[in-house]
Amino acid sequence: xxxxxxxxxxxxxxxxxxxxxxxxxxxxxxxxxxxxxxxxxxxxxxxxxxxxxxxxxxxxxxxxxxxxxxxxxxxxxxxxxxxxxxxxxxxxxxxxxxxxxxxxxxxxxxxxxxxxxxxxxxxxxxxxxxxxxxxxxxxxxxxxxxxxxxxxxxxxxxxxxxxxxxxxxxxxxxxxxxxxxxxxxxxxxxxxxxxxxxxxxxxxxxxxxxxxxxxxxxxxxxxxxxxxxxxxxxxxxxxxxxxxxxxxxxxxxxxxxxxxxxxxxxxxxxxxxxxxxxxxxxxxxxxxxxxxxxxxxxxxxxxxxxxxxxxxxxxxxxxxxxxxxxxxxxxxxxxxxxxxxxxxxxxxxxxxxx
Ligand code: CP3
Numbered sequence: 219x220x221x222x223x224x225x226x227x228x229x230x231x232x233x234x235x236x237x238x239x240x241x242x243x244x245x246x247x248x249x250x251x252x253x254x255x256x257x258x259x260x261x262x263x264x265x266x267x268x269x270x271x272x273x274x275x276x277x278x279x280x281x282x283x284x285x286x287x288x289x290x291x292x293x294x295x296x297x298x299x300x301x302x303x304x305x306x307x308x309x310x311x312x313x314x315x316x317x318x319x320x321x322x323x324x325x326x327x328x329x330x331x332x333x334x335x336x337x338x339x340x341x342x343x344x345x346x347x348x349x350x351x352x353x354x355x356x357x358x359x360x361x362x363x364x365x366x367x368x369x370x371x372x373x374x375x376x377x378x379x380x381x382x383x384x385x386x387x388x389x390x391x392x393x394x395x396x397x398x399x400x401x402x403x404x405x406x407x408x409x410x411x412x413x414x415x416x417x418x419x420x421x422x423x424x425x426x427x428x429x430x431x432x433x434x435x436x437x438x439x440x441x442x443x444x445x446x447x448x449x450x451x452x453x454x455x456x457x458x459x460x461x462x463x464x465x466x467x468x469x470x471x472x473x474x475x476x477x478x479x480x481x482x483x484x485x486x487x488x489x490x491x492x493x494x495x496x497x498x499x500x501x502x503x504x505x506x507x508x509x510x511x512x513x514x515x516x517x518x519x520x521x522x523x524x525x526x527x528x529x530x531x532x533x534x535x536x537x538x539x540x541x542x543x544x545x546x547x548x549x550x551x552x553x554x555x556x557x558x559x560x561x562x563x564x565x566x567x568x569x570x571x572x
Contacts, residue, residue: 220349222420223357230292230360234423234464234485234507236544242532243291244569245362246562247468248552249284250296254559256283267312271297277347281361282354287559288566291546292360292423295348295416299366299427302408303375305336316379323378327394330401335408338415345419352420363421365412367428367469368405368450369443372398375405384433391442398442406446410453417454417463425466425488426450432471439475444482451483466509470551473498480505491550495534499541507544508535512565514549517557521564528568536572 225231230243251257257280264270271277281296300318304310309321324330338345352361374380376387390398413424431443447467455462468488472479479487480502489498489510498508516527528547535545547569553562 220353220420222352225360225422226357227291227359230546231423231464233544233546234466236485236504236507238543241291241570242545242547242572244547244566245290245292245294246284246549246553247294249288249290249294250280251553252555253553253557253562254283254287256280256287267298268310271301272343274343274346274350277343278350278354281347281351285355285359288562289570290359290566292362293351293355294362294364294425295344295351295421297344297347297364299364299371299429300374301341301344302336302365302405302412303371305340306333306375306408308375318374319379320375324375324401327397330397330404333401333404335404335411338411341412341415344412345415348416348419348421352422360422361420362423362425362466363413363416363419364425364427365409365416367426367431367443367467368402368409368446369434370428370430371405371409372401373430373433375401384430388433391438395442402442402446406449409450410457413450413454414457417458417461421463423464423466424454425468426484428467428469428472431469436475439469439472440478443469444475444478447484448482455483466546468509476501486544486546488548489550493550495531495545496538499535504541504544507546509546509548511548511550514551514554514557517549517561517565518554521561524561524564525568528565529572532569532572 229239232239233243260276260280261270264276277296281293285293300310312318373384373387377384426447431439464485466486466488467484470490473493476498486507486509491511491513512531536542
């Protein structure tokens with residue numbers, strides 16, 4: 219492993235480990251994205267999103283853009299969760315204004331049997347980007363690596379594209395759970411390897427995005443999503459040993475199962491804006507740190523509204539409880555592309571001033 223500069227701002231890592239911090243760390247999901255004019259410029263140069271993501275120089279540049287512009291406490295490597303199914307041969311592409319699609323979605327049991335765990339080589343552009351970002355960050359803030367959850371990846375792999383209800387995979391779940399488990403098991407092994415390689419390339423924390431876990435019933439969530447997330451975190455700890463890094467699990471719509479989630483082995487849980495931070499802390503106790511949870515739509519409002527809503531989130535976490543460690547400020551989901559970049563400065567200043 220290469221030698222990287224020592225980390226100067228450790229607030230994010232310390233918050234994940236529930237240690238005291240100098241200030242509440244903040245970063246934003248999708249902080250590198252279309253709301254930034256400098257992102258749109260590089261994306262234009264790259265020609266399209268896939269090329270942007272697969273070219274380490276471009277991906278590194280857009281990872282660093284929000285870090286240069288704002289006083290953030292963490293960077294997240296610019297990539298996508300759908301790199302894994304793409305590397306499994308599903309053929310990822312993006313149709314302008316239609317989101318991600320696969321040329322070869324999974325349509326049979328045979329297709330699942332034929333899937334192979336991606337080779338290191340097929341995702342090496344991600345690991346190269348991680349190393350390059352870590353090098354260029356020069357210890358300024360920590361770098362987050364990430365992956366989708368096996369369930370959320372399977373949603374796209376079976377549906378072939380985004381959906382409101384992912385009804386195709388849900389019908390498989392009830393009519394042929396065995397075959398779905400085979401797919402989830404392959405995805406889980408691929409995720410372990412992908413996260414491990416990102417840590418070895420220089421990622422200092424990892425996050426699992428379970429964007430569609432909230433579509434499941436309580437029992438189905440345990441069986442088809444949380445169980446595999448637990449397997450991943452457990453395997454990573456075994457395989458990385460002393461090189462293990464702190465982890466965050468974000469299930470959108472997962473507020474109902476925080477108690478169960480707190481036992482999955484993650485250091486922190488990401489919360490969406492439907493979940494009350496104060497109640498969340500009461501429910502999970504001091505077992506995990508919490509990350510969240512401002513509604514990204516707040517950033518579309520006037521500056522005074524943003525400041526007011528930030529104060530509400532901060533008071534919700536720090537207001538009543540005795541244990542005030544383990545909080546990372548974030549949005550409850552990705553930042554909207556309609557956001558004015560100046561509103562983000564107002565947000566960050568309000569968090570740091572609180
Ligand atoms: O947070 C960051 O700054 C890191 C980058 C990041 C992206 N995607 C870049 C991206 C991360 C962490 C993701 C994760 C991701 N990708 C998730 C899980 C998180 C979530 O948002 O729920 C999901 C479900 C995907 C799949 C995906 N990729 C979708 C649905 C889309 C279309 C979104 C849209 O608004 O059009 C993407 C494309 C994508 N990934 C963009 C970005 C910045 C927009 C692409 C563009 O420039 O046109």
